[in-house]
Amino acid sequence: MKVSEHVSSSSSYQVAVKDRQVESMVLLGGHKELIILHQDENYRLRITAKGKLILTK
Numbered sequence: 548m549k550v551s552e553h554v555s556s557s558s559s560y561q562v563a564v565k566d567r568q569v570e571s572m573v574l575l576g577g578h579k580e581l582i583i584l585h586q587d588e589n590y591r592l593r594i595t596a597k598g599k600l601i602l603t604k
Contacts, residue, residue: 571594571600574592575592579594580592580593580594581593588604589604590602590603590604591603591604
């Protein structure tokens with residue numbers, strides 16, 4: 548994907564993508580966790596108390 552391309556979502560905001568990299572705060576939208584649906588499975592991405600990211604099934 549080129550730097551000039553954008554990824555849009557159903558919530559009508561756009562995120563500039565460079566080398567397929569997205570800021571975690573953009574994904575999480577200011578929340579501490581996010582549910583990601585992948586191949587009909589739910590995964591939970593969350594920020595720990597120490598500021599690390601954990602992805603669990």
